[in-house]
Amino acid sequence: MxxxxxxxxxxxxxxxxxxxxxxxxxxxxxxxxxxxxxxxxxxxxxxxxxxxxxxNPIIIETVKEQLDKYTHVMVYGEYIQSPQYKLAKLLADNLPENLCTTYFTNSGAEAIEGAMKLAKRATGRSEIISCKNSYHGSTQGALSIMGNEEHKARYRPLLPNCNQIIFNNENSLDSITKKTAAVVIEPIQGGTGFITPSNNFLQKVREKCTETGTLLIFDEIQTCYGRLGTLFGFETYEIIPDILCVAKGMGGGMPIGAFITSWKLMNLLTYAPKLGHITTFGGHPINCAASLACLGHLLATNxxxxxxxxxxxxxxxxxxxxxxxxxxxxxxxxxxxxxxxxxxxxxxxxxxxxxxxxxxxxxxxxxxxxxxxxxxxxxxxxxxxxxxxxxxx
Ligand SMILES: Cc1ncc(COP(=O)(O)O)c(C=O)c1O
CATH class of the missing domain: 3.90.1150.10 (Aspartate Aminotransferase, domain 1)
Structure with missing residues (x-):
């Protein structure tokens, strides 16, 4: 060795x-x-x-430039830092109107955690529905909605009120009711070997969520920033989620995630209690600068x-x-x-x-x-x- x-x-x-x-x-x-x-x-x-x-020289140069200016200066959301607000603005410019406010996180799992909390806060409901065989991260909230019992069993008890539907099975959509705060779904199921949606399944999930007042959370942690040929996967499948979670490719090799929703929903994290989601390093200026450069490059090239x-x-x-x-x-x-x-x-x-x-x-x-x-x-x-x-x- x-x-x-x-x-x-x-x-x-x-x-x-x-x-x-x-x-x-x-x-x-x-x-x-x-x-x-x-x-x-x-x-x-x-x-x-x-x-x-x-x-990539574009990422390297951007990171070096930002390193020379400043790195961490304050916990999330207190100071105005140009890599953060410019990235939030460019994301909003390239997203539908209801996805205009971005909360930056350190990872994909943390984006999921924030989105789950926000859905509970916004709806006053506690049930979160995900899919069998889904993967949304390894922290305890994300683990609670993971669709694989083998990975969960030894860590129970996990979050209560987490239930599952079967990806691509329309019959299971009846489980989404007026008691459901959110459905968390990947546009393409990653952990189980890239299962794509069939029979307009995602559209049907969207309809059921709208009908029951349930928030649709799209886990685009793996599909975001062009992996499917569109900037986000929901564009490929022609539906619009209520909350969008992104990470992985958005950093161009640097660690960053985000959950994105309307200003009205996101504003719920500001009051009663204030500081509804807290992070020290989320939206680190170096990572936001890298993500901004990555997004700009994807938008400017073929x-x-x-x-x-x-x-x-x-x-x-x-x-x-x-x-x-x-x-x-x-x-x-x-x-x-x-x-x-x-x-x-x-x-x-x-x-x-x-x-x-x-x-x-x-x-x-x-x-x-x-x-x-x-x-x-x-x-x-x-x-x-x-x-x-x-x-x-
Ligand atoms: C679909 C999906 N959601 C969430 C995550 C968790 O992201 P992270 O590892 O950044 O916490 C992953 C990571 O593989 C993922 O593929």
Missing amino acids: SAAKDIFKKYQAQTFPFPSCLEIASAKGSYIYDVNGKAYLDFIAGVSACSLGHS IMKEVEEKEQLFRTHLKHSKIKEIRGKGLMLAVEFQDEELIKKVVQQSLEKGLILFYFLFTKTAIRITPPLTISNIEIIEGCEIIKGILEA
Whole structure:
């Protein structure tokens, strides 16, 4: 074992028994480099986070500029900081009218926590409905609405009044009633291998929420900032949520999240009691500056427009008899093999051959492909050839 691996395993908290232990030296564009100088083509992008690729000069320059001005100056919401208000304004400019006020958080899970609290506050109801097989984060509120009992059981009791519907099952929508504060839903179910909505399911959820006065919270923590080819996933499915949660890709590699809603709803967090949601580092100026640069770049370039073509390239070059199905949308794809052993082989051997792939949280028969949105066509084909080469061997 290398000295670094030894220290990593001994002193740094471990959450998975078999981490890949890639020892990182640097990362640039679609590549990560290890300490031995080996290059790895990155089909994962830090799990949908590095939307503009690694060390994108636009992000780096912006971060450096902000570092020279100021870093943390005060807890959230007290001082006027230009990276924060400019980002909030640019988000509002590119969102429907009812999604015009942004609360910045440190992570996706914290955005979900804030949104759940706000829904309870706004409706005076306590029931939160989510979907079976959903993932919304690992903090206790987010865990309470996670749709996988194996991950929850040892942490109970969790929040009361959290119930579940089945994604893509219209019959289960009757569970949404006038007692429901909010439905929290991902436009594409991530943890279970990128299950896309069918039969206008999301529209039907929207209708049921409107009918019952329930707030619709969209968890766009993985789909935001262009991953599906539209800035936000709800545009792809032509519905508008009441509260939008974002994170991951919005930072262009820096840690930031947000929940976004109307001014009227968000204002409930200001009074009785005041300070309805508090964070020290949420909306850190460096991360907001990075997110602002990332959003500006996505809006000014063709990166989002090219997502669909890149999706098709993956679909074309990943045709193989051992691949049962490619699910998902945009650059959020799940390659289904229906053979757990084969998945392990593909992920492990890909790494040896210089390609980074990764697993899903719940499903064991698919691998995830979520590269930087800036990945080139040649890089896509190169990576697909590595996967097919392993399947042939
Ligand atoms: C759909 C979804 N929601 C919430 C989260 C939690 O985000 P974070 O890890 O930033 O807390 C994730 C993270 O994977 C996610 O994919």
